[in-house]
Amino acid sequence: MKLKLIYIFVTLSVLGLLFALANTLKISDYEVTGNKSVKVQDTNEDYTKIMDVLTHQRCVNCHPSDHIPKQGDESHPHYFDVARGEDDHGFEATSCNTCHQSENNLNSGVPGAPHWALAPASMAWEGLTRAEIAERLLDKSTNGNRSHEELVKHMTEDDLVLWAWEPGVDAAGEQRALPPVSKDDFKIAIENWFANGAVVPSK
C-alpha cells in the first residue's frame, strides 16, 4: 500500500514537473539582462559597419543629392559637366556608357561595373545623416520597392554595389581607396542587421 502511494507521488511529481516545465519559458527565452545589451550592441555594430561603407566618399559619389555625379576622394563634380540626365544614365548621346563599361578599365583609369549609372534621386545620400540614409534604404517608396529580402540581395550581390571593393585604378594609375569595412564583413553585417530586424539606433 505504501509502495503504491510512493509510485503515485513520484508519477504525479514527474507529471507535475513536466507540466511545470512545459508551461515555463525555454532557456533561450529567458530575459537575462546581461545578454540583452550584447545583442543590441551587435546590431548597432552591424549598422555602424554598414553605414561606414554607405557614407564612404566613393559610395556617396554616385548617390548625390543633386544631379551631378562626383569623382575622386575629394568628391569634385564629374568633369565635363556630366550629369544625371533623364534616366540616371547621362545624356542622350553622351551617356555613362560612352566611357564607362561593365569592368574597370586599367588603361584609361575609367571605373566600370555592370549597369553603371547614378543611383536614382530617391536614393540620394549626399548630405544625409546615417539615420536619414537608413530611412531611405528601408522605405519601399524610395528604395525601388524592395523588401528586406530584396535589399539584402541587392546589397550583397549587385555588381555595382560590390564594385566598391574593386574600384580599380584612376587616370594616374593609382589604386582607388577601399571602403573601411571589407566586402565579407559588409555582407555579414548586412545579413545580420536585416536578420535582426534592421534596427536603426535611436540616438
Add this chain to the structure above:
Amino acid sequence: MVDKDKGSKKVSRRKFLVRGGLGTIGIVAIGAYIFRNPIRRQILGMVNSIEAPYTDNTDKPMVWFEVTTDNDIILYSPKMEMGQGTFTGIAQMAADELSVSVSQIKVVHAASSTGNVDSFATGGSTSISGLWNPLRELAAMLRVMLLKEAAVKMNVGVDELTVEDGVISGIKKTLTYAQAAEGVENWEVPYVPALKNKKDYKYIGQPIPRVDLDAKVYGDPIFGMDADMPDMLYGSVVRPSKIGSTFVSADITVAENMAGVVKIIVEDDFVGVVANSMIEAEHAKDAITVTWESHENLDTATITKMMTVGNGNSTTIQKNGGAFNEDDDFETLEFRSPIGAHAQIEPNGVVASVEGDSVTIKISTQVVGITRKEVAKRLDLNIEKVNIVPTYLGGGFGRRLHTPYAVQAAVMSKAVGKPVKYFFSRKEEFQHDMFRPPTHHIIKGKLNNDGYLNTLEHEFVSGDVATDSALLSNALTNFLGADVGAIRGGFIQYTAIPNFRAVYWHVILPFATSWWRSLGLLANTFAMESFIDEMAIKAMKNSVEFRLRQIGEEPIDIRLKNVIKAAAEKANYTEEIVDGRAMGFAASIDANTPCAQVAEVSIVDNEIKVHKVTVALDPGLAVNPDQIRAQCEGCVIMGMSAVLYEQMFVDDGELTPTIYGPYQMALMKNAPKEIDVLLLQGKDTPGAVGEPPLGPIGAAIANAVRRLTGERLTQLPLKLSARS
C-alpha cells in the same frame, strides 16, 4: 652655270626644279654690329613691327613645284599645315601666278630630301607673309618657263600664247602644262617676271574652302600619329615625373621579360622600350624602375615667387620722354598669369626607320631643319642621309618648335633594326611641355589734369620664350638683353603719351618654357589693356576715346586706331549694363597686325559667361578672308580658354594636372555663340594672322567684368570672388 648676259641660269635635273635664290633676312639683324641701348632698343622694336620674311638655305636647289602628267601641279611646302590655313593660302597664291585653277594645285609637305627645308620654322605668323613674294615669283617663273617650252613645241612666239587653267593656247593649238614640260631636260630659268595685278587675282582674296577640308572631314590618315612604315614596332621612352630630373640608372629586369617586348634601350640620357604593340610598350615602360636625380622639390608658390618683377636681369625695351620720378603719385596695378600648357590634341609622335647609313623620319614638327640636324648629329650621319617627312600637325601652337623625340625614335630604330613608332602619353605631354611661362606685371600711370596719361610704365617679368626653343640660342638673349618672344605685346602702343617706359625682367625657370601661340602677347595685353581701362574709369572717360586720344600718328598707329573704331562701332560699344550684360574693350598690335575686340559678358551662377565677341583685325591684304575669320574665331576661343580656365601647377616637384578635365579648358558650352569678325586692309601685302587675335581677349573679358561687378580681376585665370 650662270649666264650673266641673258640674266638666266641653266638648271639640268631629272625632275623639274626651280632654283630658289631669294635673299636672306633674319628676324633680327644677325651679323650687324650692335651698339648699346638706343640701337638695341630699336632692334627690339623692329621685332614688334616687322614680319619675318621667308628664310632659306639657298646653296642647293630645292623642289618647289612638280608638274604631273594629269596637269596638276604639286606644290612642295616648306611651311607646315597645322590648321592655320597656310596650305590653302599658298595654293591660292601659286594658282594665280601659275594661271591654273586652285584645284589643280596639290600642296604637300616638303620632305627634307626635296631640299626645300625652311631654315627658320613654321610659326610666328610668318608663313603667308613670308612666302608672299618668293612663292609668287617662283610660280610666275615656272609659268614663263612652261610658256617658253610650249612656244618652242608649237613653233610660235611666246607672245602669241595665252594660258588659263594650265592650258596654253596658241592660234591653232593647245598644250597643257604637262605636255609643254614633257621631255624637257634643260630649262632656262628667266628673270623674275612681273607679278600679276591685284585686279587679275582670281583666287587671292577669295574665301575658298580650305584645300585639306575633305581629308579632315573624311578621316584621312594625314597626321604624324597616323604615320606608319612596314614591319613597324612601337617604342616608349621613360620620362621623369619631377622637374629637373637627370637620368641615373634603370632596372629593366622585369620589363625585359614582359609580353611583346623586343628590346630595352638604355642610353646615357634615356631609357626606351621597343615592343610589338603600343599597349605592350606602355606596360613594359611602367615596369621599368628608373633612378632619377632630382633637385629641390618645387611648388607653385616657389615658382610664383621667382616670377616677380625685380628678379633676374632687366632691359628697358622702350622709352619715351623724361625721368620717372619714384616719388610721384602713381596708380599702380599688378597682374599675374600662370603657367600655360599647349594641350594640343595630337600628342608628339614620330616614326623613325634607320637603314644602314640613312634615316627616314615621319613626324609632326614645326622645325624640319633643326630636327634633321639633331638626328644627324646623334647618329653621326651625313645630314643628306636624314630625310624628314613632315605630316599635317594635329595642333602646333609652338609645341612642336622643338621635336628632339625624333632622335630617340631613331636611336631605338637603329637598336632593333626596324622602324619604330614612338609617341607621348598625355601625361608626358602635360609634364614635358615647353610651357607658356608665368608672368608678373607692375603697371604704373599718372593722369594729367585733362584726364589723359602723362606717364605710363609697364614692368614685366617672364621666363624664356623664344630663346629656349632650340631656334635661337640663349646667347641671343644675353646679346639683346631681352627675350624676343616674351616681349611681344610688351611694347606700349599709346605712343602719344609724353612719358612711357617698358621694362622686361628675364628669369630662367627650372622647366622648359617656350613658344605658346602669340608668346608674351596674351599676358602683356591682358595687363596693359586692363590698366588702360582702369585709368579711363578713373578719368571718367569712355575707354575707347581714351585709347584713341593717346595713340600716335605713324602708319601702324593709324591702323590701330582704325580697328579700334571699327570694333567699337560694329559692337555698338557701350559702357552701360544692358540686360545683365556688359561690354569690355581691348586692343593690341602684334607682328605689325593690329586687333581690337569687344567682349559681351554676363555673370551666370557666379561664372563668367562670354556671349559675343566682336573682332576687328587688320592683317593687311587678306589672301583668304574666310580662313582669317577662322583664325580670329579660334584665337578668341583659345584665348578665353586660357584666360578663364587654364592653369598648370607645380606640386611636390611635379607639373600638374596631367589630363584634360583637371586641366580645364573651354568646351562647346563655353564658346561664345556669336563671333563677329571685321577685316580691314591697312596695307597692301599680307601680314601676320595666326597669333595677333589672341591679344585683346583677356582684357576685353576682364574689362567687361569690371563694369558688371566693380571688381578688377588682375590674375589669370579670371575667377570671381565667391558670392553667397
Add this chain to the structure above:
Amino acid sequence: MKISFTVNGESMTVDIADENTPLLWVIRDTLNLKGTKFGCGKAACGACTLHVDDEAVRSCSYAVKFAEGKNITTIEGLGERENPHPVQQAWIEEIVPQCGYCQPGFMMATAALLNKVPTPTDEDIDKNIINVCRCGTYYRMRKAIHKAAELHAHRVMNESKEL
C-alpha cells in the same frame, strides 16, 4: 584570342593576345583605320569616339573583348566623299576644321546625337558635345550641327518618300 565584330559593315575577326587592348588600338593599328584618333587615352578628350551599335563610345576606354558581336562604325564608315553623312556635309559647308585632329571624334559624337535628338537645341548640344578642341572651332561646329540636323531631316524625309 579571337574576337569577331563588324566594322563599317564588314565582318572581321581579330586575333589579339590581350583581350583588354583598347578597341582604339585594334581599329587603328590592327585594322589600319586611322580616322579614329588617340588624344589622351583616358576618355577625357573624345578624339577616339566611334559608334558601337549606333551608340557613341570612347574607344580608348573600351576593351576589344566587349566588341564581340557588335557593329562598330568609325569616321570612315560614317560617310564617304561620294556619299557624305549629313554631319560631314555640314562640316564641309561650314568649313569647320582647322588642324582637324579632333574633328572625327566630334563628328561621331554629333552623329550619335542626331540619331537620338534629330533637332537638338543649343542646350542639347552643350550637354552632349563635350569633346575638347584646342583650335577653338566650337563656334563653327555649333552652326554645322544645326545645319546637319536640317540636312539629316531632309535626308530622312527623302528616304521615307522613296520607300
